[in-house]
Amino acid sequence: MLEDGKLYLGTSRNPDDSINKGEYLDLRYANRHGLITGATGTGKTVTLQILAESFSNAGVPVFCADVKGDLAGIAAIGETKDFLEKRAKTIGLDPYVYQEFPVIFWDLFGDKGHRVRTTISEMGPLLLARLMDMSDAQEGVLNIAFKLADENGLPLLDLKDLRSLLSYMAGETEKLSAMYGNISKQSLATIQRGLLVLEQQGAEHFFGEPALKIADIMRTTNDGRGAISVLAADKLMMNPRLYATFLLWLLSELFEELPEVGDADKPRLVFFFDEAHLLFDEAPKVLIDRVEQVVRLIRSKGIGVFFVTQNPLDVPETVLSQLGNRVQHALRAYTPREQKAVKVAAETFRPNPAFDCFEAITQLGVGEALVSTLAAKGVPSMVERTLIRPPSSRLGPISEPERAKVMAVSPVAGQYDEDLDRDSAFEMLQRRAEEAAMAEETERRREEADDEKEQPESRRWTLPGYGDDDDDGRSGRTSPKRRKTSKSRPGYKRQTVTEAAIKSMARSAASSLGRALVRGILGSLKKGF
Ligand SMILES: Nc1ncnc2c1ncn2[C@@H]1O[C@H](COP(=O)(O)OP(=O)(O)O)[C@@H](O)[C@H]1O
Numbered sequence: 001m002l003e004d005g006k007l008y009l010g011t012s013r014n015p016d017d018s019i020n021k022g023e024y025l026d027l028r029y030a031n032r033h034g035l036i037t038g039a040t041g042t043g044k045t046v047t048l049q050i051l052a053e054s055f056s057n058a059g060v061p062v063f064c065a066d067v068k069g070d071l072a073g074i075a076a077i078g079e080t081k082d083f084l085e086k087r088a089k090t091i092g093l094d095p096y097v098y099q100e101f102p103v104i105f106w107d108l109f110g111d112k113g114h115r116v117r118t119t120i121s122e123m124g125p126l127l128l129a130r131l132m133d134m135s136d137a138q139e140g141v142l143n144i145a146f147k148l149a150d151e152n153g154l155p156l157l158d159l160k161d162l163r164s165l166l167s168y169m170a171g172e173t174e175k176l177s178a179m180y181g182n183i184s185k186q187s188l189a190t191i192q193r194g195l196l197v198l199e200q201q202g203a204e205h206f207f208g209e210p211a212l213k214i215a216d217i218m219r220t221t222n223d224g225r226g227a228i229s230v231l232a233a234d235k236l237m238m239n240p241r242l243y244a245t246f247l248l249w250l251l252s253e254l255f256e257e258l259p260e261v262g263d264a265d266k267p268r269l270v271f272f273f274d275e276a277h278l279l280f281d282e283a284p285k286v287l288i289d290r291v292e293q294v295v296r297l298i299r300s301k302g303i304g305v306f307f308v309t310q311n312p313l314d315v316p317e318t319v320l321s322q323l324g325n326r327v328q329h330a331l332r333a334y335t336p337r338e339q340k341a342v343k344v345a346a347e348t349f350r351p352n353p354a355f356d357c358f359e360a361i362t363q364l365g366v367g368e369a370l371v372s373t374l375a376a377k378g379v380p381s382m383v384e385r386t387l388i389r390p391p392s393s394r395l396g397p398i399s400e401p402e403r404a405k406v407m408a409v410s411p412v413a414g415q416y417d418e419d420l421d422r423d424s425a426f427e428m429l430q431r432r433a434e435e436a437a438m439a440e441e442t443e444r445r446r447e448e449a450d451d452e453k454e455q456p457e458s459r460r461w462t463l464p465g466y467g468d469d470d471d472d473g474r475s476g477r478t479s480p481k482r483r484k485t486s487k488s489r490p491g492y493k494r495q496t497v498t499e500a501a502i503k504s505m506a507r508s509a510a511s512s513l514g515r516a517l518v519r520g521i522l523g524s525l526k527k528g529f
């Protein structure tokens with residue numbers, strides 16, 4: 001199914017239903033991205049499955065999300081089914097080989113795959129703000145929190161790190177506002193509530209260490225096949241924002257970490273973004289601009305991104321225009337809005353005089369699609385009405401024991417299973433506060449001891465009623481010496497833990513000036529410097 005660096009997608013038909021020719025995806029142009037669209041039940045997931053299979057066989061690692069649990073079968077060998085055999089025969093796929101694929105299962109919640117985590121720091125303020133749907137004011141405050149953490153060497157790893165930093169900030173809004181710009185207590189409280197909601201949704205599992213290593217989703221097997229990373233997303237889809245933010249974070253990580261490769265024979269990784277409309281729904285313009293930028297620039301890192309969604313209108317024009325390889329399954333065209341969508345979908349193709357695109361899109365059968373890929377010199381091929389090939393791996397889900405077996409022999413087995421609670425902002429803030437409080441206490445005792453020592457011999461004697469009996473001013477005539485000492489440490493007992501912490505923070509801020517960390521295109525922390 002691999003021909004001169006091309007992946008076989010299926011076979012096109014002529015208007016009279018006779019066989020036309022094989023349709024292929026050129027590996028050289030797989031980093032020019034793609035789009036798989038169509039209504040529910042028209043064959044998008046199967047198209048994703050056969051593409052993932054072909055990339056794997058070509059030695060290209062794949063990352064994809066399993067939104068409904070029906071993609072997991074890619075880890076198991078295909079089972080003979082009449083309708084699959086029939087499709088194979090119709091399109092002249094002979095032999096029709098069944099095959100299982102090297103799959104690594106991942107899961108943010110750690111149930112259906114190896115745990116995948118990142119740190120708050122790496123996620124960065126832009127994506128976190130998006131995750132929690134923050135207002136501009138709240139996002140501003142979050143930015144200050146990150147700045148504060150960066151400048152003070154406070155690692156923000158998990159949610160409790162961020163929460164302890166924010167509650168520290170709440171105690172110091174005045175001082176910090178003077179240093180960093182306005183910080184409102186209200187915004188802080190709203191962010192705290194947002195973090196609590198995230199925690200309740202199970203996102204606390206996702207933030208922490210060990211963080212996902214990009215190399216682990218770019219593996220190949222000993223026999224030269226690309227590993228297929230399958231992210232269990234059925235539960236994750238209950239929090240669509242977390243789902244979309246996570247995938248976007250992963251894309252930006254790939255973008256930041258991988259070196260430029262220029263034009264290569266094949267991509268280094270292909271990334272499928274299923275339910276891609278979630279990424280763009282209500283997204284602020286700044287985010288869409290960044291996504292557009294990442295998609296445009298990641299090409300030169302050898303990463304192909306394939307968006308999967310129902311409708312091409314789900315994807316903003318600036319992103320859509322960068323998706324060179326198109327597979328359009330059937331769409332309905334009953335309502336005016338649907339008709340508009342079909343019209344847009346039809347107009348994106350290089351027309352084929354043999355048929356009308358608009359009409360074809362509404363008439364396509366299940367597992368059939370309009371296909372146009374980038375051919376020689378990156379020019380889009382003329383659109384063809386194509387019967388997509390049947391998968392070699394199993395169609396549908398796998399059983400729990402099967403999944404457990406795959407996970408047990410995975411190359412990352414045991415590497416991500418346990419949480420690692422490294423020293424981070426939460427512990428450090430706590431410790432700094434304790435240390436500062438202790439230093440104050442020591443200082444106070446020393447002063448007291450000094451007072452004792454400094455007292456001249458004569459003062460060891462008091463004259464009752466002449467102000468020397470040190471009755472805490474009840475007589476109204478305390479000694480000058482005493483009065484001075486108590487003035488020099490006003491209210492030391494009232495110094496709160498946070499007050500002590502800010503002093504210690506301010507000291508280290510001064511010492512680390514100009515050492516602010518570098519953040520990447522989507523605000524995630526850049527590594528390797
Ligand atoms: N290329 C194909 N070959 C054979 N059957 C297919 C093909 N594509 C889709 N089908 C059939 O259609 C069903 C629905 O396809 P699916 O990819 O799950 O749709 P979608 O993801 O668009 O909702 C599949 O379970 C399968 O029975």
Ligand SMILES: [Mg+2]
Pocket residue numbers: 041044045046068
């Ligand atoms: Mg599907």
